[in-house]
Amino acid sequence: MEKIALYVHIPFCKQKCFYCDFHSFQGIENIMDRYTDALIAEINRKAHKYEIKTIFIGGGTPTYLHLNLFEKLLKCIGDLKLCEDVEYTVECNPGTLSNEILEIMKENKVNRLSIGLQACQDNLLKVIGRIHNYKEFEENYYLARSKGFSNINIDLMYGLPGQKVGHWEESLKEIVKLKPEHISAYSLIVEEDTVFYRWYEQNKLNLPSEDEEREMNELTHTLLKEAGYEQYEISNYAKPNRECRHNLVYWNMEDYLACGTGASSYINGTRYKNLSNLDKYMEAMENNLEEYEEVIENSREDNIEEFIFMGLRKLDGISEEDFRVRFGATIDEIFSDIIEKHIKEQLLIRENGRIFLSKKGIELSNYVMSDFMLA
Ligand code: SF4
Incomplete structure (x- = not known):
């Protein structure tokens, strides 16, 4: 199960x-x-x-x-x-x-x-x-x-x-x-x-x-x-x-099921946002209808961005191996310049197969993360 x-x-x-x-x-x-x-x-x-x-x-x-x-x-x-x-x-x-x-x-x-x-x-x-x-x-x-x-x-x-x-x-x-x-x-x-x-x-x-x-x-x-x-x-x-x-x-971007009005699930790379309107939500549930406000199948790029944004919130950051297994490419193949730039600025640290924010990087986390946008 x-x-x-x-x-x-x-x-x-x-x-x-x-x-x-x-x-x-x-x-x-x-x-x-x-x-x-x-x-x-x-x-x-x-x-x-x-x-x-x-x-x-x-x-x-x-x-x-x-x-x-x-x-x-x-x-x-x-x-x-x-x-x-x-x-x-x-x-x-x-x-x-x-x-x-x-x-x-x-x-x-x-x-x-x-x-x-x-x-x-x-x-x-x-x-x-x-x-x-x-x-x-x-x-x-x-x-x-x-x-x-x-x-x-x-x-x-x-x-x-x-x-x-x-x-x-x-x-x-x-x-x-x-x-x-x-x-x-x-x-x-x-x-x-x-x-x-x-x-x-x-x-x-x-x-x-x-x-x-x-x-x-x-x-x-x-x-x-x-x-x-x-x-x-x-x-x-x-x-x-x-x-x-x-x-x-x-x-860690693992799967979660969310129930209730306006709640968002993330399952197998797809986001399901429940109906935010209370009446519509209750009516749908009463009638056993599978209705959502939005269903978004994340692209590979979406998943990569989210993995980085979410992962860098953690003090131990991102595992390079997890990245490779998830996305079939090394993190350097996609972000080597950005990673190098932020390591030089002392905002990112790379150690023992992980990449994480430094103390200064945590303070400037929005700036660092915005550089990882793929769109
Ligand atoms: S209004 Fe918002 S912050 Fe206040 S108790 Fe309700 S959910 Fe919590």
Whole structure:
């Protein structure tokens, strides 16, 4: 049986955060029931032919689903053929974890939680539109630990409006004290179609300067390294052997099946994007129709580009042998000039059959990666 990673998308949030452009909505709780049934129909139709090696239920806020629906979904996933050592993550928002929901997760084999905290200062949480405060996060975190969850990720974000270097330092230090197994530290990107984008255009977003942001980035490396976290991807840090295996599937360009509205699968070199329109998605699933918003058969060039872009996000970069096996050509046959140029600029390093970004290269990763475009 072929092994695959499974992503499951829950598009509900209690309130939309001001920076968020994910496919998620507030105020549509009335369709939770119908959506869950449609999602279960899709999972049952597509996932039984695989053995599932990792699962990630994301969104949106999966833990915002009504408890009975959440349990129904987890039972459906639990009936799939899961690998013995499956990594099974649920994304949670602080303030949404209770005894009941944690017990449901435990009973249904969830073994990893990813908690979106973002910052430790209540005023900053408010500025970015989060609905929880730090205390609620801490209570939820300890509750999860007391229920035996021994693999927890915490998401943090820097470059926030009004955030000073001192705030970021405080957030990192506070979180490190809690000893989560994994920390994601993203810098804020102001995306179109968000409240922040509107404010940005109106010059109302008081973002940190480039220098401050660079300092925050530096602090992240230093403090997390001191605390025993290994950076293994541009924005991700883990204790030994606690890297997120599900995300590594994306970065290694392995196959994954994604269920839910707007979710994209990648199977045998083809991308299948599910219907983003909620009504159309639910209707298609209810009628057992295999309908997609887009099906794109990646060209060899697309696959090569994606392999490089995704691979260079990892600190250990790209394996030259993997490249050769996948594409039937050595990486030098296609990119020797570019590789040489960036090695000279000390942005890329070539060592023991791998090519990866240097420290300076990570800072300038967009510049390096753009050179690998084939079109
Ligand atoms: S909770 Fe997560 S998915 Fe929902 S709006 Fe906020 S960042 Fe976006």
